Amino acid sequence: AQTVTQSQPEMSVQEAETVTLSCTYDTSESDYYLFWYKQPPSRQMILVIRQEAYKQQNATENRFSVNFQKAAKSFSLKISDSQLGDAAMYFCAYRSAWGNNNDMRFGAGTRLTVKP
Amino acid sequence: SQTIHQWPATLVQPVGSPLSLECTVEGTSNPNLYWYRQAAGRGLQLLFYSVGIGQISSEVPQNLSASRPQDRQFILSSKKLLLSDSGFYLCAWRSSREETQYFGPGTRLLVL
Numbered sequence: 001a002q003t004v005t006q007s008q009p010e011m012s013v014q015e016a017e018t019v020t021l022s023c024t025y026d027t028s029e030s031d032y033y034l035f036w037y038k039q040p041p042s043r044q045m046i047l048v049i050r051q052e053a054y055k056q057q058n059a060t061e062n063r064f065s066v067n068f069q070k071a072a073k074s075f076s077l078k079i080s081d082s083q084l085g086d087a088a089m090y091f092c093a094y095r096s097a098w099g100n101n102n103d104m105r106f107g108a109g110t111r112l113t114v115k116p
Numbered sequence: 117s118q119t120i121h122q123w124p125a126t127l128v129q130p131v132g133s134p135l136s137l138e139c140t141v142e143g144t145s146n147p148n149l150y151w152y153r154q155a156a157g158r159g160l161q162l163l164f165y166s167v168g169i170g171q172i173s174s175e176v177p178q179n180l181s182a183s184r185p186q187d188r189q190f191i192l193s194s195k196k197l198l199l200s201d202s203g204f205y206l207c208a209w210r211s212s213r214e215e216t217q218y219f220g221p222g223t224r225l226l227v228l
Contacts, residue, residue, distance in 0.1 A: 033215045033216075035216065037219075042221070043154075043204055043221075043222050043224075044219060044220070044221045044222060045160075045206060045208075045219035046219075047216055047218065050215070050216055052215075091159060091160070095215055097215075104150075104162065104217060106159045106160045107159060108158065108159045109158070109159055
């Protein structure tokens, strides 16, 4: 079964600075999707960004971008110009392109603190 | 646009009491629906998913059950709650035409 690992339980960044959250995954499949979700104190899960494995170009969404290294099975999230509202838990997730409807796998999460 | 609702937002129940959490989706038809549980400070555990009315798949054996009486309604139930059922329950939906899951606001359940 696929596993998702987030090796940083907690990260801290100064407001307006840049921070990178790490995520690695284990799979034998070649076609899949990767996601970063944000969970603020309200605890609602919000999609931040997604990446299709067949696309070589890294996804970007405003201040959020990913560094997708398929061979290394790495999918890091970069947050530029960090804002206080970015403080949250961030979850990396994997979904097979060929699996059943139950095969979304989440990492354990990284808690991001933004210092003013 | 699509929206997903969950209620109640918060629930405190005694051990041994029944449970019913409801999730509804608006603005889409025939969605895939999911129930997750998140223990404090931890990741998400998939409990159930459904690809259509009356079709429920369970991921882990447990004290809970799920039902889908209508296309956009997903219910999480228990006949007798355990202390270990405490947690944050998230409902999610996904269109069959895309890969992203979208989550509801969640229900905080405390079993005393």
